[in-house]
Amino acid sequence: MFDKGQSQNVGDGSNVIQGGNDVNIHMGLSYSDARSIALDVAKSTFHDLAGEAKILMSDRVEEITEAVISRLSREYSPGLDKAKDPDFQFALLSVQREYGRCGDQDLGKLLVDLLVDRSKEDTRSLKQIVLNESLQIAPKLTQDQISALSLIFLLRNTINNTIVDYNTFGAYLDGHIQGFIDVLPTSNQTYQHLEFTGCGTRGALTTSLHGQLQHDYPGLFHRGYTDEEMSGLHLSQGLKNTCFVPCLADPSKKQFAFSKLQGLTSYLESIATPKDEVLRAVDLYKNNIISDDAVKQICIDIRPYMSELFNKFETSDASAVHLTSVGIAIAHANLKSLLPRIPDLSVWI
Template identity: 30%
Template sequence: MRQNQRAGDNSINVQGDVVNFGVSYRDAREIAKDVFEENIVKFTQVARDTASERAHDFTDKLISSLPVEALKSLQDPDVQRSLFYAQQEFACSGEQDLGELLIKLLADRMQSADRGVKTLALNEALRTAPKLTSRHFAALSVLMVCIHTKLGADSVERLHKSLSQVLSPIAKDFQITRADVTYLEYAGCLSSTAFTKNLGDAFSSTYPGLFTKGFMGDWILEGSRSALIPLTQECLRDPEMIQLPILPKNDILKLADQEAFRPHKKEIERLIGIGLMTAEEIEREISRIDEDLADFPERYNSSSLVNCQLTAIGTTLAHTNLKRVVGDHFDAELDVWVH
């Protein structure tokens, strides 16, 4: 039976049972493969065949890792440019670790619609990644875990387990020279700071409630005792002692700014330092968690990373590499750090 359709202004004709106004997986694969084939430099036939095979394998893995709603981003010229750059780099190198990293960066980029800092950092990270080695990625991820991240743990045992799951897999490959650090600064991944933060000091600041031996209630100044006792809890390492909440130092200081505790802020600041384990004690404890961390504190403290912090590009690469290596053990999204 013949069917006729008429459409008025600003309308869309639809005929049939299946309607798709977006980009299908099949369409996405064709678009992505065309991006490569139409832009590839002129290799010899054998080299071209190898490059095309690698690029198509890369493309299939990328597309299959994306939700269908992200596929429409392939129509964006900026995304196509980033896609081709990543395809080209993997086609030339064939390094599987680099390929996995580029796929994860692209997947994040294709799901980041707004032109904000995150999108810009992902674009730059895609261009920077092929210029780095595996030990560069390991160093960036180590710095992220040790300086820029608080692992969720409410006990010493859970912190040890988290460090074994998240830090150990990257710490075993951690080996960085001063030249590497200089290069990472040049690549825009690191910036130098005027301060030195050894591993023990970093963990003491991030996890003061997990690296403390506590204090007695009568050690609190008498004028603040009744107000601050409710803020304390039983010490995790010594049940005969008490301690402040299991929070990073900055978060405890934010508590001290609340109206109820503001008159006792100086006393809270004093209590933060009472009972804290020394940096050396903390580092010895970390080195005993498992064999991959046995000499890690020494390697970390002797590196130039103790005077560095991550840039937005370095954070993006560190985060992506960390998720690639440890998988579900690290599930925080990049937006936590770059937004």
């Protein structure tokens, strides 16, 4: 027989399905509930203001709050429940306050991106701490400084695996790098400020732009071997037939057919190449790179606008900056709208 004496205790925000035993399914905060809580948080941002300033602040705060809740609802609905979390409310309050003060659309978009990413962290992880800090630091930067972080991040902290020849390299420069060149600051005070805010460090050891590109994409910058040199490489004819292609820099020569050293070593392992021959091939690959000036000239030949980028890196502290976790988080958030396929921040933090 069925038990007629069932009873249920239902909490706020819960739906209940009646079964043989009570089943509680928590559905979380609704859009309107999360928005209401978020606007309650916002009241302290303009409580002490008066007149037109109070009205303007109120309008801006409502605008940025709506943007946050809408993004969470579309992209990460469990994040709506974070409206009840004190730490999230503190982060939200920072976004409301900073956007309310200036109304800068670019800053607002960046802060929303950072806050939505932060909402996805359920525990007090390093990533959550970094994102909380980034919400405090981003408003202290100009848009040009944020662009500088983004460009340095792309050049220093990422490698694009689609680059295999000059055509794909040129396409990468067009889609990722060109847009930042005109706005890249050259004033060393800019990079001092990035260091002051904790976004980057300026080290005594610097890596030139052409050195960075050469390191990341060595296959683009091989000198190549003449037919005479090929005959003296002490590699088996089988490897010579399968591992070499016409040289990108000089088609009359031959170079290794691998854009990165890892590709060469993986191939050699896959065909059970003797160890001594692997070591010779690796040594040849590493020592066939062209000069620094030649690397620079190839880049400029491929895309003439690279001349300006090289000049800016060579005449400023841009080449000396290494991003901190906060700098990486801000750069990543800024790039998300420009590069929709950029991997999640967890790749770096």
